[in-house]
Amino acid sequence: MELRVLLLLPLYLPGLQTQTPDSEESRSEGSTLYIQCPYTAQINYQQQKAWFRMRDDNHWELLVKTTNPTEYSYTAWATKGNVTIEDNRMHKTVSITMSNLQAEDSGIYSCAYLSYSNQYHATKMISLNVFKELHKWELDSLSVQCPYSTQWYTTETKAWCQKERGTGCRVVARTDYTSTWHNSKALEDRTLIQDDTQQRTVTVTMQKLQAQDTGVYWCALYGSLTRIMEVRLSVSKRTQQYTAKESGNVSVQCPYSAPDYGAVSKAWCKERARKACTVLVITNWKPRGYLRTPQQGRVTIQDNTQQGIVTITMEKLQARDSGVYWCALYEHAHLFRMVEVTLSISEVLDGTTSSGTAGTSQTTPSGNTPAPSSNVNTFILLSGVLSILFILVLITSITLCVKRRKQLKRGGTRQAEDTYDKPEDIAQxxxxxxxxxxxxxxxxxxxxxxxxxxxxxxxxxxxxxxxxxxxxxxxxxxxxxxxxxxxxxxxxxxxx
Structure with missing residues (x-):
């Protein structure tokens, strides 16, 4: 981590104490901020320009300032750390570039110039929000560290909240300051928040992530919900698709992390209205060995806890079995989806029988197999091709017959003329x-x-x-x- 020497001005910048930022700029970690700050003609190009950041104690930190330009120079620029400032006196514009942004760079910044009275005056103020962007799969875990710089925050209660459509932020987990470390479990019993006041860092852990956890989160001060750091989380579902025929069977396999969830019960449920999922079968709570094979009606579930694979078999399929299913963890009467499975059952045509046998899969992912009506479509296509070939053969036959008759007619006429008109053809x-x-x-x-x-x-x-x-x-x-x-x-x- 870069070591910065902070220059805290002993006096506040005039007018900046109550001034609100002109705009808010949001950038993801690792990106670059580029800001232009124009100034008026009354400001001399030889006056020094600077880029400030407001600290948590309301003091301004000077990050970088221009060098004194010469009379014949058109620009003045300087770089310090990841910040570059450039003063273009031809266009009377100061340009600020901050590269490789990190979450701790979030804060309030200001462009300023040094007056002849040796005081800095602001020309433009912004609020910079640098957020973490995380992409996860369902059942993954996430761990986020939210550093804060001021000593004043150490006694504040910290919170982990999820932004809602409005301006509010729904609290998921929070801490109460009682010691250096304090743990508090989340409302959904799968989020843990820790506040290390010595390192001035809040650590948030979320387990068994689900697609509905996607959203914008804040590490914040609990009382005012003042943002310390923003996290944008995206959780994706693992999906499978199968097609099968009526009266056949289907076998589905759902992998999972054996070390993390081998001891947790697994369930097979069907998604109903309003996204509720009705449990059809569940593994035994205390199985013997590492294979769990309970059965409920036409559905069998088997959990291989050594390899981390759940196998579900559905027999004697019916049209009403089509729908969306979950392979899920079943813990404390809650379902945590592992894989979402879409099953489509097609009707068996008259005169055909299903070749499925119990315990074998008659399905493959839909992307590699034709649709349920492919047999009918194939029959129609073959019939059309044969009809076209028959018509072509018929037209060809008729054409040859007409052509042959014309040839015979011309030959008969020519023979008659030879018999009666040509003396050389007459016998002696x-x-x-x-x-x-x-x-x-x-x-x-x-x-x-x-x-x-x-x-x-x-x-x-x-x-x-x-x-x-x-x-x-x-x-x-x-x-x-x-x-x-x-x-x-x-x-x-x-x-x-």
Whole structure:
């Protein structure tokens, strides 16, 4: 700890006895305070500037002052300990920097300048509050030391109080001055306050911290509740989350400090309205060995006091078992939460059965498992994918069929044209008869060609292209099975 040489002014600073601070500055331990104190044009830059602190006996302590600047210098500054002062005569502003703040730095401070009458005059006054910031888990303990500097406080009763929303501070524990050391247990029987008047230090201890203990606390003088030191406490819960199915089982494990709480009874309770917790099962008060395994209905609790683990098993789960539970210490009819457990029970789908067996856990933390309705969602997703694939296959099949039919149609037309229009595709005929149409029969018919395939047999069909007027009167004389008559428009012959 830094050793400071205190300079206590024999006279009070004029006007500071009754002056109230211009502002209150709050900083956490280890942080830095930066303050600017402007002064008027009537104050000469060559006048010395200083930074004072008021002691508990209402005397002012000079912490640091500027050196005498030269005529050509624009700034004057000085450092002492963790305090730096700088006077910028161009802007007529004094800047104060206090680094690595500690709780004992809390107090009232003032910027001042030295007048020609050799007296300091204040330009700005502040109240500095340096607080401790503590972060704890449930069931942790905390120990805080609150030093005070004045001898006058040694005879005062000290208190540990919790700040409320208003300006009040609810007393949790207090001391009564009867000797150098005095102990007084707190109202909740888990806080201890001690006042060492020789070292001028108040020590506060809190055990079995709970989330509801989060808040702002003061070490204070009991009579006026004057703050000695401020503590901002944050207590976090340990949490677990589980999901399980109806008719299955769940197994929960809650660790704790075996040396601290191995001998304390443990309980499993369910949180009800208004945050009350109803006890479902509790360990034996005087067990044999280090395993405690009492059972209540469908719930079993086992406490391994050697390893510091409480195991709770719930069997034949039902939907109404969903909710918030505590693993808790059970001491003097009070519950102190160790772990908060959130349990979600999902319904079993029709046609499915739970595979759980007694004594085995069917759950895992919810962050690593799907939600209770994941099976239904998976089925819907697969059905949708299969439907889309079926539609794609159907569209593809229809497209191929249409394309095939068009190809067949184009092929048939091309074959017909080759049969009747292309002479090279016509088989060689054994005999060909060309009959010129009489001029008086029909003017549209230019010629008729009758083709017989070679080596005709009695079973071979006969094909002919004729006009009705040119057919034989007795077609039965010809060995004709059937006839196809087609009229084709031939190109016009200019000569004919």
């Amino acid at each position: 005929l054994d005999s060909t008869e060309r009959m010129e149409s009489p001029k008086d029969d029909s003017k549209d018919l230019k010629y008729v060609t009758l083709n017989f395939k070679s080596r005709l047999s009695s079973e071979d069909p006969l094909y002919c292209n004729v006009e009705p007027s040119q057919t034989h009167r007795k077609p039965e004389d010809e060995n004709v099975e059937y006839a196809i008559i087609a009229l084709k428009q031939l190109p016009t012959n200019d000569k004919g």
